[in-house]
Amino acid sequence: MNAIAKSPHQDLQSPVAGSQVIASSERKIWPLTGGVHPEENKHQSTSRPVSVPPLPETLVLPLSQHAGLPADPLIRVGDKVLKGQMIAKASGFVSAALHAPTSGTVTAIENRPIPHASGFYDLCIILETDGQEQWCPLAPVADYRQLSPAELVEKVRDAGISGMGGAGFPTAIKLAPGTAINTLIINGTECEPYITADDMLMREKADAVIQGAEILQYMLGAQECLVGIENNKPEAITAMRRAAAGKNIDIVVFPTIYPSGGEKQLIQILTGQEVPSGKLPADLGMVVQNVGTAVAVKDAIVDGKPLISRITTLTGDALAAPQNVDVLIGTLAQDLLQYAALKTSELSTLVFGGPMMGFSVDRMDIPVIKTSNCLIAATEDEFPAAPDAQACIRCGHCAEACPSSLLPQQLYWHARAENHEQLMHHNLFDCIECGACSFVCPSSIPLVQYYRASKGAIRTQEAKHAKSERSKQRYEDRLARLEQEKTEKEAKRKANAERAAKLKAAKTTEQTESNANAEEDPIQAAIARAKARKAAAAAGNSEPASARQASDRPLSAKQKELKVQLSMAKAQAKKTERALAAAEASAELKGDKGDIEQLKSNLAMLNEQVSKLQQAFDENSQYSASKDSAEKPVKAAKPALSDNEKKRKVELAMAKAALKKAERALAAAVESNNGNTESFKQAVEACQANIKRLETEASEPPAETAITPSADAKPSAKKAKAPLSDEAKKLKIESAMANAAVKKLQRAIANAGEDELDTLKQQLVAAEQKAAELKQGLESLS
Amino acid sequence: MDIVLYAIGALLALALIFGAILGFAAIRFKVEGNPIVDQINEILPQTQCGQCGYPGCRPYAEAIANGDAINKCPPGGQATINTLADLLDVEPEPLDAEHGQESVTKVAFIREAECIGCTKCIQACPVDAILGAAKQMHTVISDECTGCDLCVEPCPVDCIEMRPVDITVRTWSWALPQPNHGKAGLIATDLRGQTV
Numbered sequence: 001m002n003a004i005a006k007s008p009h010q011d012l013q014s015p016v017a018g019s020q021v022i023a024s025s026e027r028k029i030w031p032l033t034g035g036v037h038p039e040e041n042k043h044q045s046t047s048r049p050v051s052v053p054p055l056p057e058t059l060v061l062p063l064s065q066h067a068g069l070p071a072d073p074l075i076r077v078g079d080k081v082l083k084g085q086m087i088a089k090a091s092g093f094v095s096a097a098l099h100a101p102t103s104g105t106v107t108a109i110e111n112r113p114i115p116h117a118s119g120f121y122d123l124c125i126i127l128e129t130d131g132q133e134q135w136c137p138l139a140p141v142a143d144y145r146q147l148s149p150a151e152l153v154e155k156v157r158d159a160g161i162s163g164m165g166g167a168g169f170p171t172a173i174k175l176a177p178g179t180a181i182n183t184l185i186i187n188g189t190e191c192e193p194y195i196t197a198d199d200m201l202m203r204e205k206a207d208a209v210i211q212g213a214e215i216l217q218y219m220l221g222a223q224e225c226l227v228g229i230e231n232n233k234p235e236a237i238t239a240m241r242r243a244a245a246g247k248n249i250d251i252v253v254f255p256t257i258y259p260s261g262g263e264k265q266l267i268q269i270l271t272g273q274e275v276p277s278g279k280l281p282a283d284l285g286m287v288v289q290n291v292g293t294a295v296a297v298k299d300a301i302v303d304g305k306p307l308i309s310r311i312t313t314l315t316g317d318a319l320a321a322p323q324n325v326d327v328l329i330g331t332l333a334q335d336l337l338q339y340a341a342l343k344t345s346e347l348s349t350l351v352f353g354g355p356m357m358g359f360s361v362d363r364m365d366i367p368v369i370k371t372s373n374c375l376i377a378a379t380e381d382e383f384p385a386a387p388d389a390q391a392c393i394r395c396g397h398c399a400e401a402c403p404s405s406l407l408p409q410q411l412y413w414h415a416r417a418e419n420h421e422q423l424m425h426h427n428l429f430d431c432i433e434c435g436a437c438s439f440v441c442p443s444s445i446p447l448v449q450y451y452r453a454s455k456g457a458i459r460t461q462e463a464k465h466a467k468s469e470r471s472k473q474r475y476e477d478r479l480a481r482l483e484q485e486k487t488e489k490e491a492k493r494k495a496n497a498e499r500a501a502k503l504k505a506a507k508t509t510e511q512t513e514s515n516a517n518a519e520e521d522p523i524q525a526a527i528a529r530a531k532a533r534k535a536a537a538a539a540g541n542s543e544p545a546s547a548r549q550a551s552d553r554p555l556s557a558k559q560k561e562l563k564v565q566l567s568m569a570k571a572q573a574k575k576t577e578r579a580l581a582a583a584e585a586s587a588e589l590k591g592d593k594g595d596i597e598q599l600k601s602n603l604a605m606l607n608e609q610v611s612k613l614q615q616a617f618d619e620n621s622q623y624s625a626s627k628d629s630a631e632k633p634v635k636a637a638k639p640a641l642s643d644n645e646k647k648r649k650v651e652l653a654m655a656k657a658a659l660k661k662a663e664r665a666l667a668a669a670v671e672s673n674n675g676n677t678e679s680f681k682q683a684v685e686a687c688q689a690n691i692k693r694l695e696t697e698a699s700e701p702p703a704e705t706a707i708t709p710s711a712d713a714k715p716s717a718k719k720a721k722a723p724l725s726d727e728a729k730k731l732k733i734e735s736a737m738a739n740a741a742v743k744k745l746q747r748a749i750a751n752a753g754e755d756e757l758d759t760l761k762q763q764l765v766a767a768e769q770k771a772a773e774l775k776q777g778l779e780s781l782s
Numbered sequence: 783m784d785i786v787l788y789a790i791g792a793l794l795a796l797a798l799i800f801g802a803i804l805g806f807a808a809i810r811f812k813v814e815g816n817p818i819v820d821q822i823n824e825i826l827p828q829t830q831c832g833q834c835g836y837p838g839c840r841p842y843a844e845a846i847a848n849g850d851a852i853n854k855c856p857p858g859g860q861a862t863i864n865t866l867a868d869l870l871d872v873e874p875e876p877l878d879a880e881h882g883q884e885s886v887t888k889v890a891f892i893r894e895a896e897c898i899g900c901t902k903c904i905q906a907c908p909v910d911a912i913l914g915a916a917k918q919m920h921t922v923i924s925d926e927c928t929g930c931d932l933c934v935e936p937c938p939v940d941c942i943e944m945r946p947v948d949i950t951v952r953t954w955s956w957a958l959p960q961p962n963h964g965k966a967g968l969i970a971t972d973l974r975g976q977t978v
Contacts, residue, residue, distance in 0.1 A: 064951065118954040389961065415958070449959045456955020461861075463953075468828035471928050474909040475830050475838065564898060564938075571940040 027226075027252050030272040032265055034403040035257040036436045038193045038356065040232060045196045045315040048323035050204055053339040059101055059127040059330030061087070062114045065369040066162035067169045068094030073125060079106045082136035084306055087125055090157065096170045096370075097160035099306040101328035104129040115352045115366050117359035124367070127330065138304035149219040150176070152301060156219075159300035160370075161307045164292030165198075165261070166353060168371040171293055175219050177282035184222040185270060185288045186213050188229040188236065189261035192354030195374040197311045198291045200324040202229070202236035205295055206243035212294030213249055215301050220287055225249045227291075228266050230256040258356065259434040263288045265403050277430050292373075312368055314340040316377035318347040327368050334364035337377055349383045351376040356435045390443035398437035398447060404430045408437040408447050415450040420458050428454060499737070566613040573606040735774035741767045818870075819847045825865050829857045830908035831930030833882045838908065851875070856882035857929070888944040889927040890934070894919050896941035903933035903942060 064070035071088035081087055081100040088098035107128045111121040144152060157172035165187060186209070190198040202209055209227075217225045227244070229237050231253050240251050254260065254269055264275045267286055275281055281288055289297075292310060299305045308329055315322040320341035327336060333350065351358045352366070354374055368375075376383075398408035407426055414422040428451060437447040580600060745764040749757065823843035834854035836842040846852055852866040853875045860877060867874035877884055892903070892912075899917040911927045914920030922933075922942075934942045 114951065116951050116954075117956070118951060120949075120951045120954060122951045389959075416961070418958075446959050449956060452956040453958040457958075460953070460955060464827070467928075468826075470926070471828040471830065471909050472823070472839070474911075474926065475828065478908065478910050567896075567898065568938040571938060574940060 027250060027270075028272075029252060029254045030269055032257055032260050032269055032403060033405050034401045034436060035259065036401050036439050037256075038258055038439060040256075041194045041315075042196050042199070042232070045194070045313050045322040045324055046199060048321065050200050050311060050324045050326050052326050053331070053336060055102060055129055055131060055133070055328070056331050056335045057129060058107075058332070059104075059129060059328060060112050060332060060365075060367040061098055061101070061125045061127060061330040062112070062367065062369055063088055063098065063123045063125065064114075065098070065168065065329070065371065066096040067167060068092065068096070070123065071095060071098045071160075073109055075106050075125070077106055077108055080104070081106060081127065082134050084138065084308060085136040086158070086160070086306070087127075090160075090170070094170060094173060096162045096172075097158060097306070098125070099160055099308050100127060101308040101330050102127070102129050103132045103134040113361075113363055113366050115361065115369055115372060119362065140304035141301050144215050144301050145218065149221065152215070152219050156297055156300055159296070159306040161293060161296045161300060162370050163290055164296060164310060164370060164373070165290035166357070166371055166373060168369075171289070171297070174282075174287055174289070175216070177220075177280075177287065179282050180285055181220040181222045181282065181287050182224065182285040183271065183287075184213065184217050184220055184225045185266060185286060186216075186225065186227040186291055186294055187261060187263070187266055187288050188227055188233075188240070188291045189266055190233070191230060191256070191258045191261035192356050192358075192374075193258075194315050194376055195313050195354050196315075197313045197324055197373045199233045199236050200313075201291055201295060201311050202233070203239050206236075206239035208295045208298050209240065209291050210243040210247060210249060211302065212296070212298035214247065215297055216287075216289055216294060217248075222287070226270050227251045228260075228270050229253055230260060232256040259403055259432065259436060262403065262432050262434060264432070277427055307370060310368070310370060310372070312336070312372055313374040314377075315374065316351075317379040317382045318343050318377035329370055330367045332364070333361075333366050333368065333375055336368065336375060337364065340377075342377055346379045347377050348380040349376075349378045351378060351383070355383070356439070357433060386446065387444045389445045392443055392445060395442060397440040397442065401436040401440045403434060403436060404432060406431055411454075412445065412447055412450055415454040418454075418457065420454070420461065423454055423458065428458070431455075503734075562613060562616055566610065569606060569610045569613055573610055576602050576606055731774060731777055735771060735777075738767060738771035738774050742771050816844075816847050819843050821869060822846050822866065825858075825862060825869065826855060827858045827862060827928075829928035829930040831857060831928070831932060833857070833931075835881065846870070851878065853878045854881045856884050859884035887947045888929040889924045889947055890922045890929070890931075891924075891943050891945045892920055892922055893941045893943065894921060896939055898939055900938055902936040902938065906932045906936045908932060 063073065069090075069092040072091040073088045075081060075087045081104060083100060083103045085100045086097050087100050087106070090097050105128045106125060108126040109123065110126065112124040112126070113119070114122045114124065116122070141147060141152075141155070147155075153172050153175045156175060157170075161171040162168045163171060163174075188198055188202055188209075190196070213225050213227065216222075225248065227240060227249060229240065229251065231237070237251065237253055244251055252270055259265055260269055263281060266288060267281055267284070268274055271286070273284055273286075275284060296307045296310075300307070309326055310329065311324055312327050313322075313324050314336055319337065320343060323340060325336065325339070333352075337350075349360050350362075350364065351360050352372055352375060353359065355376065358374065358376070392409060392412065394409065396409070399406075402408055404427075406428075410426050411423060411428055411431070414426065415428075431448075431451050433448055433452055435448045438445070438449070441447060742764065745760060745767055749760045749764060819840070820843075823840050826839040826843055828839050830838045832838065833856050834842045834845075836845055842850070842854070846866070852870065852872065853863050855862055856877060860874075863877065864874045890903075890912075897914075897919045899914060899919060901914065901916050901920070903920060904912045904914055908930060909926055909928055911923045912920055912933060913923060929944065929947075931944060934944065
């Protein structure tokens with residue numbers, strides 16, 4: 001909740017809007033649209049000079065002290081750091097680095113409460129100070145004019161400077177705008193009640209402010225530099241005028257009105273120009289920087305010191321010694337309030353920032369960050385609870401007070417109706433949340449709260465919409481991918497079928513050819529049969545051996561399977577249990593018991609299954625354990641056996657695969673002859689190739705010839721005369737294909753489970769045989 | 783008499799010219815498909831959860847364009863129903879409880895120690911937000927997860943749970959103030975006829 005300082009004496013009926021151009025001695029200035037005059041309450045904290053509180057024992061440094069992405073820690077817990085050392089780097093373009101405010105040890109990087117309206121915790125670096133104040137080596141620049149503006153911007157970025165007026169936008173980005181800048185405006189307005197940090201800074205460090213302004217002017221290449229100060233700070237004005245004497249810097253004084261310190265409002269007062277909706281001051285050739293930022297830039301360039309401290313106002317009636325302090329970033333509010341003599345019993349609200357735009361916090365272990373310009377420890381009388389909101393009486397004071405020329409009433413109604421479209425239509429995002437409307441509202445409607453909430457809701461919705469767009473894209477991409485996979489599979493399947501048909505046709509021709517040399521066939525067949533028998537016998541022997549081997553391993557495949565089954569059954573039981581509970585709940589209402597009985601019996605069955613599986617699993621593990629201990633001596637001999645076994649298996653596979661393939665080829669050839677003349681023609685061509693090869697190679701016919709040849713392919717055998725080079729090409733392709741198949745199968749074997757292994761091995765052997773055959777053919781051809 | 787003929791001639795000429803223009807425009811600027819489907823799809827939350835009874839947001843958008851009810855989308859909630867009602871110029875209805883209840887945004891979370899690497903959830907995920915491979919542990923890319931719930935059911939070991947998305951400092955926003963003047967209404971004149 002923002003705490004609004006509402007004086008009972010405030011004349012609510014006259015929100016002041018300057019109507020005529022006010023002439024100053026040096027420069028023409030323009031009036032602010034709207035605006036209000038809250039009670040200032042600035043004198044309390046200006047009576048004492050800026051002091052430096054004692055070094056606290058612990059500093060809490062949030063990683064997100066600026067607008068944009070949080071900084072990225074560079075140190076680890078336990079590291080010793082020196083004063084000014086960078087402990088977290090900027091994690092993106094819109095981000096700022098963080099430096100150790102003093103020397104000490106990092107004791108933790110953890111979530112701590114941070115100064116944020118939400119009251120949430122965020123990641124902070126916790127630094128235990130050692131009291132040495134030992135600086136890290138600094139790199140001051142003797143004459144900044146020797147460096148290019150870009151180099152200076154880099155130094156500002158490395159110094160971790162972000163806007164010190166309150167919004168905390170990383171300064172380096174504003175200093176490299178990409179458009180030509182004519183005017184640099186230094187903001188010394190400080191229009192919020194209570195806050196005097198900039199006032200005291202200008203009083204005590206006017207020279208530093210001017211020096212910083214000159215550096216900024218050089219970096220931006222701006223022709224003119226204006227320093228805007230409200231006329232309620234005469235000491236600051238005098239000091240600044242003295243410091244700026246003889247320099248190309250104008251000190252412009254204008255009447256006090258809230259919120260003249262807003263970036264766009266200040267531009268309007270000093271130049272008469274309005275920043276258009278949705279644009280930045282840089283689009284008008286202007287850059288606005290806070291006086292505190294100017295000093296931070298001067299420290300960073302001239303002294304080489306990063307941003308590790310700031311001037312903060314400690315005020316409010318609950319403090320006996322309200323004052324401004326030059327405080328290290330990360331100092332806890334409780335330490336500072338202690339320093340300013342807090343009267344604990346009188347404290348009712350602790351506010352970070354000013355009374356108009358700040359937020360209250362409900363604890364004191366919150367650190368001061370780069371944007372904390374004020375801490376108000378207020379008493380009950382000072383910030384009374386907001387009175388109950390009444391109905392809007394349509395007086396229109398809010399519209400007169402609005403510095404952005406918005407229509408607060410319209411916005412209020414649309415915000416209550418959550419009509420985001422209308423809110424956007426009424427330029428909700430031009431609202432600077434200054435709170436002037438709430439301040440003047442005679443019905444005490446917390447208008448600005450409605451706008452903040454609506455802005456948040458709209459941003460959330462936009463983020464949601466962006467995510468749904470992304471999801472849609474991902475969903476469509478996935479569908480496209482699945483579709484593509486499907487078509488690819490289909491195409492592959494087709495290609496495979498075609499190739500198979502071709503090969504089969506070729507083989508049938510082969511068989512026809514070998515049929516011609518029929519006298520060799522029976523021998524070949526006999527050899528193949530004998531081999532097959534032998535291999536089968538060998539495989540039969542080896543099978544149980546391998547099975548034994550499998551169960552010997554500590555966690556066998558069987559055990560694994562059992563385990564998975566067990567967990568699946570358990571999950572199902574759990575699910576049923578839940579369903580049962582739900583059903584029982586609903587049954588109490590309906591009086592229907594049929595479902596429950598069924599579910600109960602299901603559950604019982606499942607539980608039984610679970611226990612059975614558990615038993616099986618336990619038994620299996622026990623069995624394998626006992627087996628393990630019993631068969632250990634035998635085990636050593638087994639690997640040798642498996643090699644042999646493999647060879648025998650391979651031999652067996654060779655024969656089997658050859659058989660199967662020939663059968664398939666036959667079937668395919670018949671089919672293609674019946675239905676598809678085109679594919680048959682192709683097959684015939686392939687046949688020709690094969691015949692040619694068979695003619696040239698004098699090798700033995702392959703095992704496939706043992707099968708009865710197909711009569712369909714016979715006629716093609718006669719016209720088997722084609723140029724040799726073509727044959728060679730075809731053979732080469734086929735052989736390459738065969739080789740590829742071999743490789744593929746090898747890979748498949750490497751990945752395969754135990755049960756698939758045999759068939760895959762068979763296939764591999766057949767493929768290897770084929771590849772060898774083709775290679776041989778190719779060699780003989782060439 | 784001539785004048786009548788001229789008038790008829792002029793009208794005829796105009797009719798021909800505009801007819802030609804309209805005919806050309808009808809071909810040149812022909813809109814493929816039903817454009818309202820895209821607009822409806824744009825409003826739907828794209829969780830692809832299928833709670834509406836259709837296999838994704840787009841099919842539901844098509845169904846709405848063909849006259850189906852607009853209150854079958856629990857992830858979108860009342861806000862989506864209102865926007866759809868606005869777009870289609872129909873009365874907003876409350877969410878159909880048959881298809882589920884509106885709840886906070888959730889994302890799937892895999893308890894990785896329990897995952898057996900079966901890839902069933904990967905196949906179920908409509909937006910490819912689950913990363914993993916066969917016999918390898920899976921995990922959810924929470925930034926891409928739509929919270930559709932579709933991965934929970936296929937998991938054989940029940941290791942997927944839906945967790946509400948935490949609000950952080952960066953996603954937090956102010957809540958609308960609770961109007962404490964319920965009896966007073968929006969503006970003062972609403973009080974007419976009542977005694978305060």
